[in-house]
Amino acid sequence: MYIDRLKNAQRVLRASAGYRGAIDGKVGSKTLASAWRVRGVDALEEILGPLAPDRRVVLAAQVILDGAGFDVGVLDGFWGPQTDAAFLAWRGEAMPFRQADMAEKFGPAGSARCTAGVVRVPWRMVLAWDGAEQITEFKCHELVAASAQRAFDRIAAAYSPVQIRDLGLHLYGGCFNYRTKRGGTSLSTHAYGLAIDFDPARNRLKWGADRARLAQRDATPFWQAWEAEGWTSLGRARNFDWMHVQAVAL
Structure with a gap:
């Protein structure tokens, strides 16, 4: 399920941070580049301390979801149940599919x-x-x-x-x-x-x-x-x- 969570983070980054790579759960250069583009992540890292690449990616997705009005809980770079619920709600609301x-x-x-x-x-x-x-x-x-x-x-x-x-x-x-x-x-x-x-x-x-x-x-x-x-x-x-x-x- 760890890879699935990173895939979901990539889906958020694709929708809101210009990510154009594969949804594969791998933290490659394209995934990281899009995570770096999310405003507010740097400020949070100063509080949380140095982040591993996968945690930065999750944190970037959390920041996007939180900014869209979906409650992810604590902005900490860990994909827990609250972030999962926020992602599911975002996916349902963000994709009306005309x-x-x-x-x-x-x-x-x-x-x-x-x-x-x-x-x-x-x-x-x-x-x-x-x-x-x-x-x-x-x-x-x-x-x-x-x-x-x-x-x-x-x-x-x-x-x-x-x-x-x-x-x-x-x-x-x-x-x-x-x-x-x-x-x-x-x-x-x-x-x-x-x-x-x-x-x-x-x-x-x-x-x-x-x-x-x-x-x-x-x-x-x-x-x-x-x-x-x-x-x-x-x-x-x-x-x-x-x-x-x-x-x-x-």
Whole structure:
């Protein structure tokens, strides 16, 4: 997870400090150069003392997030839970993904590409609304299938079959579905095959972390598997729709 945190810091630097290198979790010359450009880091280093390169990179990301109004906790160059929460909130708010942007990147909603990718489920999964119908694989957008497969495989390695069922990860709520957002007029990310829902009954759209099953602590490895692949949880970013994970940022 250490590399994942540096990748997230690089994502912040790419958005706000001119970083143009790879999102690879490596502190190279381009990453450091962008970190040096963030105003306020030098002053903090005078207080904190000399910083290792990776800590300077994290501190630069913290300064950016804090300046954007996201609470990272102490500005210390250590990526802890508060910085992680701030990053997720920033990612959800900073990337609204206009319909035109998604169409430009992924092609038209409902096109053949939206169902050209195949993900094979490594545990017993059934339709959330019909437990008699088993799901061994499902279709998604061709550009995100590989990352989704890696996330599924990582989740299968993290949990036992009993834990999978307890979390409700065996209850498939759908992926591709050409429809508008609930209560809205713009197309859902499901219309592009870029979103997956799990256990809708226990993670309802408007439920927050106080009620949603996938907001509980034992679901953290599940979300981390998706975040490691660049997918976003609306629950962790905005505290609603905890059933839903989407890949519009890839």
